[in-house]
Amino acid sequence: MISVDTLLETADSWIVDRPKTVVAIFLVLSVGFAGGLGNVSTDSGTSQFAEGIPAQEAFEEVNEQFVADPFAGDTGNTQVIYKSQNVLSKPSLLQLLTLQERIEAREDLRVSGQSSVATIIAQRLDPEATTIAAQQRAIESATPATLDRTIQQAAQTPGFTGLVSNDFNSQAASASATIASVQHNIPGGLSSSAGATGDSPLTSIQLTVEDVAQNTKGDFTVFGSGIISAELANVIGDSMAIVVPAAALLILIFLTFSYRDPVDLLLGIISLAMALLWTFGFMGLAGIAFSQMLIAVPVLLLAVGIDFGIHTVNRYREERVQDVAIRPAMRTATDQLLIAFFIVTGTTVIGFSANLISDLGPIRDFGMVAGIGMIFTFLIFGVFLPSLKILLDNLRQRLNIPSFGGAPIGSGDSYLIRFLMIGNWFAKRTPKAFLALVLVSSVAVGAYGTGVDTSFSNEDFLPPEENPDYVEALPEPFAPGEYTVTRTLNYLEDNFEASQGSSLTIYIEGPLRQADTLQQIHRASADPPPAVVSNNRRAQPDSIVSVITSRVEQDPEFARIVNQNDLNSDGIPDQNLERVYNYLLSSSSRSQALNYITEDYRSTRVVYSTEADATQGEITADGKELASKFRLDATATGQTLVFAAVSDVILSSAVQSLAAALAVTAVFLIAIYWVLERRPSLGLVNLVPILVTVVYIAGSMRFFGIPFNALTGTVLSIAVGLGIDYSAHIVHRFAEEYESADDIHQALERTVRGTGGALAGSMLTTTTGTGILALAITPVLGQFGLIIALAVFFSFLASVLITPSVAVLWEQATHRLS
Known part of the structure; x- marks a missing residue:
């Protein structure tokens, strides 16, 4: 059986002794993954979440049953909202029929039928008026009194009042708005197909109807599932155009603070870019479409990558400030950090991959892509970055290029260190009382958090009716397009x-x-x-x-x-x-x-x-x-019942994924600490801060009114994956320091001073990078960003404040058992 020391020695021989070969291999792999970028498509809308849901299958079966011509292919429906001072006046009815005539004349719109109040009124005036031209003649020839009387009679027809606005007055024969419906025949099998932009034949048809309406006299608004799909697809690109540059800017600022050296900063940015390149390239090669769910993946990988990069450079600097040469310093850093990175990667992959048990396809895709991306991040920051760092520092020495900010984060007696030592203060004086307080508060917050709502609807993914001022003020190319769907939905609901x-x-x-x-x-x-x-x-x-x-x-x-x-x-x-x-x-x-x-x-x-x-x-x-x-x-059955079923699945997936993540993570940590330290109980010490973090996330979701939806439903298992990052670094460093320290408190102080500062820098950068999702156009992304930022913040606090007291009780318990 190969020992851990042998594996570390093999890794070191590549990273430290053959850095040029390692860098060359990673660059070649990057070229290969870059080839998959061109195959990345997008998938938007809510239908992707309903695939395989029994309620959706029943709904589709019902819809397939009731088609006038089963050989005509698929059907689509477009709504046209018409507004005027009185849509039931003769001029307005004729305007509406004019639009219907122009729509029907377009062969590319594949019109199979139309209905409107104008059609109903015209056929009441003349039952033989089956064509639009005949309907126009019937209305034109009607006297005002006849038209009013006919409208009053039509108002008794089932469904008529549903086509006119709530201000409809049958006696005055007036209303301010009406809805006309256009049915389309679409070639079989095409309506569900989508190109790289998320467009479908129905989307193209409805956008064409919109163009026809805009060139027809009258206040017309075209609405339908195709237009919703188009906006859902556009909002992905627009959100990324806002979020990615903003996140990059803030991350750059915090990385500058963390690295304080332009070369190290460039090294970190190159590694982050490579992690994203590999992940998106993998998606293209694997044929996985980019959806709203996957917007979170680059943010999460940036979060972990930033942490790995800061820890690597910081640990290396700890050795370099003691005048250790470049290669020995990196060997010491990688000997310690590769194990910590492996623990973090294993638990994070478990947390992300727990979503693979979900019944919802997009959540499974999210779990797989995030898990694979995490493995890529481990390889790039654990192997490539140290190798490139060695090459760059050797080049610096040869060219006499000075380094900047070579001191590790958290050195000295700064305010940061004083804050980080609060957990050690409790651990030294009242660990039991402190943990009892944590337990009581966690139970209370957890009970409160059980009231979190669950939600799933189209509106979760749509932009707000009015974009915030800062979005409207953005210059090109960051300025988003115009969104009308939410405004139209609200108008329909209100009127x-x-x-x-x-x-x-x-x-x-x-x-x-x-x-x-x-x-x-x-x-x-x-x-x-x-x-x-x-x-x-x-x-x-x-x-x-x-x-x-x-x-x-x-x-x-x-x-x-x-x-x-x-x-x-x-x-x-x-x-x-x-x-x-x-x-x-x-x-x-x-x-x-x-x-x-x-x-x-x-x-x-x-x-x-x-x-x-x-x-x-x-x-x-x-x-x-x-x-x-x-x-x-x-x-x-019906779409609402489908959404309710998906909502139930989201909640069950969140609970099941959390349970799976915690259970598998516990087994993994116990096993890894038994292999590494022969102290399997340290795995439980590692897990305690995560349990507290998960509880506080659930409570925060209820406090901020954030429901479990398609995106936030993954947050609990993600919190396990990201949160382990912080506690794993603390516990692993503690395990090493514990071997050589005079007592446990000295080991904890060395741990917090050596690792706590890097964790603080990582936390600040990550919470900023994930919190920037609040700038996304869709509210669901903002909610997700806020919760992930809180998850990282809570994980950091729990790791540096709670872990020391848990470690003290762990030592007391193990000594009693021994």
Whole structure:
């Protein structure tokens, strides 16, 4: 079995004795990884998180069931919001029809159908007006009195009021806004494809509709999932354009303070750039798309890389100030730090990789990329940086180039050292009382932190309605694009009965020819649960019943058939339902009917609007309640329920990943300290500060109102990975100093003086670098940056303040056992 000393000697022989070879190998590998950069694509939106979720699979199955032509490919829907002083006036209705006409004339928009209040009103005026030209003639020829009367009648039609704003006045026939809908046929298999920019055919179509609308007279706003996807893709690039330069500037400032030498500063920057190059190159070679989740990866790698770089240079300087030659000084530094770096890398990879057990694909990708990137960071800062440092210092000596700031951080009796010694003061005087206080506070904070919310929605990834002033003031090329989606969503929520996308679908399977099928749908709408939009205690869902009702008003022959089979005169057929369905599917309402019933009459869906302020949990619970009202096999589904399911998975993933990270990290630390020091219990000493850190992070999330979402759901396992960094350096240095010190307190003082200063420099740089994510355009990134910065800060405090007292109790316990 190869010993640790043998492995260290082999590593030293490469790093110290053959630095040119090491640097050359790393540069060649960098060229190889650079080849993968061109293959890095982006993936945006929320659909990536829902893949494999049963609720999403059910939702997709429902949507596939209700397509007018199963061979027409995929479908897409575009909403056009039209605003004017009165959108129901004759000029406004004609303007709306003009836009519909221009959209329909564009073959590249693949229009399969359109609907609007203008269409509904025109067909009430003239049931034969099936073309836009005929609808324009019907409205143009109507007198003001006829038009007003027709609008009042149309207001009784199910769904009409949902198309006009809340200020709709049926008596005055007026409203300030309306929503028109355009349906598109997209070639099968293309709607889900995405290029490097995150665009899809539906995105291109909706952007074209937007261009048509902008060139048409009237105040039109185009909205849809394609436009949302476009903004989600753009916000990634815009956020990176703001965050990366800002982070680089602040990191440069703190690295200048930490290194205090331009050559060492350049060395650290080169190593950081190489770590990012390798990681992004790996993503390209592995075919992993860059998503919102992965924005955090470079920040995390910078955090660990900065720490490794500062520790390497600082430990090397500790030897050099004692007049030790370059190679022996680096050999001493690497002998100690490679082990510490290995412990940190192992535990950090465990923390990141714990996310691989998540049921969400993007979180698994995050865990893998972050873990691989961490291994790259270990190799670059543990092997490449020391080798390059030797070459540069030898060159300095030959050229007589002076060095600057050669003293290690934390030397002397500075205010920093006095602060770092606070933990040692407690350890020397009252370690038990101090740890008891830490335990009580941790229990209290942990209990408080159990109330953290969980959230998942499109809005998590969207920019705010109004960018902060500092974002608007940014010059090119940092200035972001214009974002409208959040503003549009808020406008819809404020001005319409139900905001777009807030719906609940009941999927029903069974013999729909059964006489009471339509009555079941009708009765289920009575006294709906609170989350469902209702009027006079009755919901008005979109279903095959609403299609029948609408057709009855337009078609006297169909009205006669319905009346013949309506036994209780409530407008709902009670017998011969197959005849009713057959008539619908053979009429111009076929496409509309197939949105709600399958051709074999075995499945149907009922779509309810939900209250704008209803939570995902409320909608999910009320959906199940509605489904229970049907005697047929009914299932509640819809995008909101999918998001609720993803939200549940995020919470379970956070808990499971944390548990896995802590368990595997504990085993790893116990094993590594047994191998290195024959003191496995030191692994538990290493773990205590991390447990305190995790508890305080959970409490901070609740205090700042930050929920577990797609990004912050990884933070607890990340805290284990990053937090170990600080306590591992302290504990490993303590283990070495403990062998030669007179007593434990001398060992702790040497440890904190030697390592604490480097940890402080690393903490300041890392918290600044991660906290800069608060400048990102999307709030979710700002939340993530804040929590990661707090995690690093808490880890630093716990390591330097709590570890000394834990070490004292560890010594007392081991002495009693021995």
